[in-house]
Amino acid sequence: MTEGTPKDIGQALAEIDITRPNVARVYDYFVGGKDNFSADREFAHKAMEIAPKAPLAAQANREFLQRVVRYLVREAGITQFLDIGSGLPTAGNTSEVAHEIDPGVHVVYVDNDPIVYTHSKALLADAVTVDIINADIRSPAEILTDPAVLRLLDFDQPIGLLLLAVLHHIEDSEDPAWIAARLRDAMPAGSYLAISSFHMPGPELPELRAKTIEGEKLLAQNLGSGRWREEDQIQTWFGDWEMIPPGLVSLREWRPPAGGRIEHDEVYHSFWGGVARKK
Ligand SMILES: C[S@@+](CC[C@H](N)C(=O)[O-])C[C@H]1O[C@@H](n2cnc3c(N)ncnc32)[C@H](O)[C@@H]1O
Structure with a gap:
């Protein structure tokens, strides 16, 4: 297992490589952000x-x-979040919504990408x-003992732990x-745990399953990570915590806005x- 360590800005800047596509920046391009480069856009089109x-x-x-952050703040009364794999601070991020x-509401973002870190740090310079x-x-103990985490989060009060689109990169x-269990413990x-993950379509959809396996190979070759998991495997990451209705479902089915039609596409x-x- 590769161990990651918290880094300072200088170290993070030295690690930035814009000549190769990168998970955070490709995602940023897909959600309409501006923090991406030609290598990211080329890969996105591929x-x-x-x-x-x-x-x-x-x-x-x-x-x-x-929707999850609104639910947790408004309905569950959560006042602090640990958002791991937080991504580039595109509009509508956790702290903005909360x-x-x-x-x-207190929020600690965690990401191992140097651009996400330096960019977010600059934007948050005045944030309290x-x-x-x-x-x-992959180093949960380092996250849980980091000074910023201990300063902003009170571990005697419920926490909203967000693992959104990050465990599929492990x-x-x-x-x-094991990582999810250490964080849950x-x-x-x-506290509440929210997870989203790439999901492998069932055997009743053989064509989509084959295409998904092709996509998985493309991500592995170009981004180095990205795994589509079966429902059972994703469910284990919640441990014995009580699932909030409607449970583990397609993202579009989780407390959708009233009146919207849910398309059953890929x-x-x-x-x-x-x-x-x-x-
Ligand atoms: C697809 S983005 C998701 C952003 C945000 N969580 C969301 O759902 O909109 C995945 C993020 O996870 C980060 N990530 C990938 N592997 C990670 C790791 N091992 N530790 C921390 N962050 C990681 C990437 O840098 C990227 O910013």
């Missing part, structure tokens, strides 16, 4: 030859994040309730279930998520 609706999948994930409801650390989810050999009772089958509460 991916769209296999999965033309890839940008819609990224947008569905971002909308899921926003602060529209309660400006006092929000910070970002450059750390790797290989089976790096044990995403550190959360106090009453986006529907390929990106799932849910929220659970620690008893």
